[in-house]
Amino acid sequence: MDRFAAACSERELKVATGNKDQAKVSAEAAAMFADVFGRAPDGVWQAPGRVNLIGEHTDYNEGFVLPFAIGHTAKVAIRLRADNTARLISSYGDEGLVTVDLTRLAPSNMHGWTAYPLGVAWVLAQQGIRVPGFDLFLDSSVPNGAGLSSSAAIESAVALALNDLTGAALTRQELVLVGQRAENEVVGAPTGILDQSASLLSSEGHAVFLDCRSRHVEQVPLDLTLAQLVVLAVDTRVSHAHATGDYAARRASCELGAEVLGVPTLRDVSVNELSEAAGLLDDETFRRVRHIVTENDRVLSTVAVLAERGPAAIGPLLTASHLSMRDDFEISCPELDLAVETALANGALGARMTGGGFGGSAIALIPAASEAGIRQAVQTAFAHAGFRKPDIFAVTPAAGAGRIS
Structure with missing residues (x-):
């Protein structure tokens, strides 16, 4: 697990600089996944944190917001399993490998950083989507607790990955609601749709003008x-x-x-x-x-x-x-x-x-x-x-x- 240990020690640098070379980021995440799980992932996905340019606490009041995605991202390497077991590890800290039975997931028994990816899996299952077991490695350059939506970045990356791997074919707007529900019902944070919308719907060089009532989105240069x-x-x-x-x-x-x-x-x-x-x-x-x-x-x-x-x-x-x-x-x-x-x-x-x-x-x-x-x-x-x-x-x-x- 040498690469994994290196990832943990270099995390402060990633937080300070973000990650912009996608090929390098992907290769590093895949290699660290292989070090932990002994095989290559099915793929690597990333989702950004965000800065809200203006529009604070207006989202859950069905108002207007204007965030934009930033270069700091959460990266997840995932491989599906043939059983109902999820194994998760992160460069965030010293929790080590976490193993859970997906058939026993409930909002009351998901805690710590794993509540974000497992919360997404639980919400998808609640919506009738079959989510098999999976192995997951998480690394992130979004500062935790800094108000830049590190949690939504994790939720969005995992939601997009599981959507692709299971063939659920949910739209990005639907994945926004998956992440929000995970945040509300599993994490216990009564947030609106601002953060997941910024992470999933942004485009480079633009802010996202979002009407939180109609969920209409415009890309603002x-x-x-x-x-x-x-x-x-x-x-x-x-x-x-x-x-x-x-x-x-x-x-x-x-x-x-x-x-x-x-x-x-x-x-x-x-x-x-x-x-x-x-x-x-x-x-x-x-x-x-x-x-x-x-x-x-x-x-x-x-x-x-x-x-x-x-x-x-x-x-x-x-x-x-x-x-x-x-x-x-x-x-x-x-x-x-x-x-x-x-x-x-x-x-x-x-x-x-x-x-x-x-x-x-x-x-x-x-x-x-x-x-x-x-x-x-x-x-x-x-x-x-x-x-x-x-x-x-x-x-x-x-x-x-x-x-x-």
């Missing part, structure tokens, strides 16, 4: 290189988890707000109706509602501005989104606020936290010529504040999930 811009991701290394109470509490507030206002979801409330809503809701619920309503409006404005004026003009919308998440939805943290404030003070056009909040990453839209200076400024600010050293890296709109061998 986002050529940062042409505009001489960079999106810098700042992983604060403050880990978060969607399956904890804070995320669920925000969703409950949104559902309460919709119930009091007499609408199916907050998607159905306009900015012009907020003044009336203020008189019907308690202060906290109103602020939660105001974030969702104004965030939906900001997503639509961002799509329009990108089409009319290009990415250099969307900065103020990104910053306004962060202020709304900080003050109204209250999902930021000191590290995220410092990253945003420092980037803006040093020339960023706009900045915001990205992801579910309570830690994770911030993004900053910056002129390419300012990248080195802003990186250094953020690192210095974190050191002076006594925070952990952040991981800082550029992200560009990448292709969605696919089979790479």
Whole structure:
């Protein structure tokens, strides 16, 4: 298992750089699979993490989101078996080889990182798809707990692999729902469809404009290189988890707000109706509602501005989104606020936290010529504040999930 041990030791480098050479990635994953299982995999699939450009917590309110896939990906090498046994191993940590009986899977007995691939297998079985046993090796360069959807990347890669290998012939839109159901019912995170949609439906050089009610998708051009811009991701290394109470509490507030206002979801409330809503809701619920309503409006404005004026003009919308998440939805943290404030003070056009909040990453839209200076400024600010050293890296709109061998 020499290659597997090497993969574990090199994981930090992969997280920092991502993986772009698909042939090399595929060959490495296949070789590590063979080291563990003694034979070649049936194939290798990968699915990306994502940055959400704008549109936070709007997905489960049937609103609008605008994410894009990034070059950091989860890779799975899989081979089907003739029995009902699944054997899984990952370069993530020291759990070693995990062996389970697929006929005994239930949401209550799936835990740790294996809940993501096994959750997908369980959902497919619940939908009447025969999933035989399989051997699986997982490696990932998506930072765990950084708000970049490492879990959805795993779910999407496994869903695509099992869909191909079993001949289930599900569409990518259907696989989005498979991943979401695994996240909701197995992992216990009450998330919407944003993350899996970004991982499965993205195309290189574009953001995904998604209507979470109709599930209509549009590819929005986002050529940062042409505009001489960079999106810098700042992983604060403050880990978060969607399956904890804070995320669920925000969703409950949104559902309460919709119930009091007499609408199916907050998607159905306009900015012009907020003044009336203020008189019907308690202060906290109103602020939660105001974030969702104004965030939906900001997503639509961002799509329009990108089409009319290009990415250099969307900065103020990104910053306004962060202020709304900080003050109204209250999902930021000191590290995220410092990253945003420092980037803006040093020339960023706009900045915001990205992801579910309570830690994770911030993004900053910056002129390419300012990248080195802003990186250094953020690192210095974190050191002076006594925070952990952040991981800082550029992200560009990448292709969605696919089979790479």
